Amino acid sequence: MKEMSKEISSKSNHHIKLAKSLLNRKSREKEQLFVVEGVRLVEEAIMAEIKIRFALYSDKLAASQRGQQLLKTFDQKGVDVFWVEEKLFRELSDTENPQGIFAVGEFMQRDLSCLILKENSMLLLIDGVQDPGNLGTMIRTACAAGAAGVLLTKGTVDLFNPKVIRASMGTIFQIPVISTESNERFLSYFQKNKIQVLVADAKGEKLYYQTETQGPVVWVLGNEANGPRDFFLDHADEIVRxxxxxKAESLNVAVAAGILLFDHMRRRQEKPILVN
Amino acid sequence: MKEMSKEISSKSNHHIKLAKSLLNRKSREKEQLFVVEGVRLVEEAIMAEIKIRFALYSDKLAASQRGQQLLKTFDQKGVDVFWVEEKLFRELSDTENPQGIFAVGEFMQRDLSCLILKENSMLLLIDGVQDPGNLGTMIRTACAAGAAGVLLTKGTVDLFNPKVIRASMGTIFQIPVISTESNERFLSYFQKNKIQVLVADAKGEKLYYQTETQGPVVWVLGNEANGPRDFFLDHADEIVRxxxxxKAESLNVAVAAGILLFDHMRRRQEKPILVN
Known part of the structure; x- marks a missing residue:
């Protein structure tokens, strides 16, 4: 049933309450919904055909041409859109300078069947990274390196955390990110598809640029403080450092991912493999 | 003059007021002082012989063995140390889970004369990066790559911002970071020392791993949104991308720095140059 009024001025409105609750991981998982904030990210979500349940906006959005365009797009797509007072909007926002747009989208249901593998595909498996900025940056980096997908183990920060979405610069809508499988399922997928497992670890003997790989690979990176867990170390084809x-003792995990994926890309480009 | 009492319970105490004011860039520059928060970072600062004016601590620090060791070190070095109530400490802190230690240090006075150049030295010049987490991560990355130093142009976020120090994981104390020179002074230093200027820019024609360099180099990376400014583009020996x-439109600037510096390091190691 469509709302008669398209204005919301009360905190107790159920759209407001729902949107606010989605800043919390448990609520997101219960509702299978998440929030996207900001003009550019919402545009990216729409382009990626994310199903948008409803959107909230303030005068700040309506004041810009790009914002007006976004409202028109919502209208064309039949998305319910509600106007919210600036002050109330600020209370909802996860950012310091809200742009006045907040869309509530349905979880992307992605599993291993979404991956399209080629002879020279790269995957990135992220095992237990805790900082949302790091996770988002890693997804952005994997996307830029042309990776076929990103796999997240249980115990990794939630993909739908607003800070992850922001740091990913919207790339979470552009590359398959799979967070619903068990480690065992990931491993059997690698084995079935002859994907070499390359684990980055400070104790690795080989240097990352000395790996010799053929066919698809998955790069495994672990938690900021502790590195990858034993499960992947035990099942690695190579452990590299x-x-x-x-004098620095370590690298930021997103920087490490960039070094590994882009070096792999470089070597694949220097020795190109023809694919169909 | 040493304080008679070593306990502070009032917000209006001048040490508290000074420490609090140093969360602000202008005050830091006026006083030529900055704050270091957290056990590990303070340990790093002490090891790097940063001159510590005074320190504030709470019961939380005193409760840990490592904290007790730190207090002993302060005592040995004759640093004034003041106990502060937990609640007051939390108000001062820039972090969510304060570890109960806050040291006020004097600015490191570093200029180009601090750099020790060798035949295969790398420098990183950061031109206008705005996010403190990015700057700190870039310094950490440069340190890990064995860079000889980091140069910051005017208009780059303040080196002594607490978030920069935290993201650098203390490496700002381990690698010379020079932020007091003009672009012209940087350039004449490069020319005098035959340092090749390699600027990263999305519009560069050459790929980063195809540069052919001999002797020392400086990698130039620019602002998150706008890239490097014309000054360095105009004076580049190579502009690379x-x-x-x-589908990602760009990389995080700290990830980009990691890719460039580590690839350079790799090539230098594959073709080693003997240095004295």
Whole structure:
């Protein structure tokens, strides 16, 4: 049933309450909904055909041409849109300078069957990363490196955390990110598809640029403080490290992912493999 | 003059007021002082011989063995240390889970004369990066790659921002970071020392791993949204780009720095140059 009024001025309105609750992981998982905030990210979500349940906006959005365009798009797509007072909007927002747009989308239901593998595909498996900024940046990096997908183990920060979405710059809508499978299911997928498992670890003997791979690979990176867990170390085809020259004890995990994926891409491009 | 009492319980105490004011860039620059928060970072600062003016601590620090050790170190070094109530400490803190230690240090006075250049040295020049997490991560990355130093142009986020120090994981104390020079002074230093200027830009024609360099180099990375400014583009020996394969429009600037510096390190190691 469509709402008669398209204005919301009360905190107790159920759309407001729902949107607010979705800042919390448990509520997101219960509702299978998440929030996207900001003009550009909402545009990306629409382009990626994310199903948008409803949107909330304030005068700030309506004041810009791009915002007006977005409202028109919602209208064309039949998305319920509600106007919210600026002050109330600010209370909902997860950002310091809200742009006045908040869309509630349905979880993307992605599993391993979404992956399209080629002879030279790369995957990134993220095992237990805790910082949402790091996870979002890793997804952005994997997308830029042309990875076929990103796999998240249980115990990794929630994909639908607003900070992850923001740091990903919307790339979570552009590359398959799979967070619903068990480690065992990931492993049997790798085995079935002859995907080599390359685990990055400070204790690795080989240097990352000395791996010799053929066919698809998955790069495994672990938690910021503890690295990857035993499960993937035990099942690695190679355990490799990034040599550190200076006094720094470690690298940021997203920077490490960038070094590994882009070096792999470089080597694949220097020795191109023809694919159909 | 040493304080008679070593306990502070009032917000109006001048040490508290000073420490609090140092969360602000202008005050830091006026006083030439900055704050370091957290056990590990303070330990790093002490090891790096940063001059510590005074320290504030709460019961939380005193409760841990490592904290007790830190207090002993302060005592040995004759640093004034003040106990602060937990609640007051939390108000001062820039972090969500304060560890109960807050040291006020004097600015490191570093200029180009601090750099020690060798035949295969790398420098990182950061031109206008705005996010403190990005700047800190870039310094950490440069340190791990064995760079000889990091240069910051005017208009880059303040080196002594607490979030920069935290993201750097203390590496700002381990690698020379120079933020007091003009672009012209940087450039004349490069010219005098035959340092090749390699600028990363999305519009670069050459790929980053195809540069052919001999001798020391400086990698220039620019602002998150706008890239490097014309000054360095105009004076570049090479303008290079990182090829992006996926739909992502760009990389995080700290990830880009990691890819560039580590690839350079790799090539230097594959073709080693003997240095004295």
């Amino acid at each position: 990034i040599p550190l020259l200076g | 990182i090829p992006l394969l996926g």
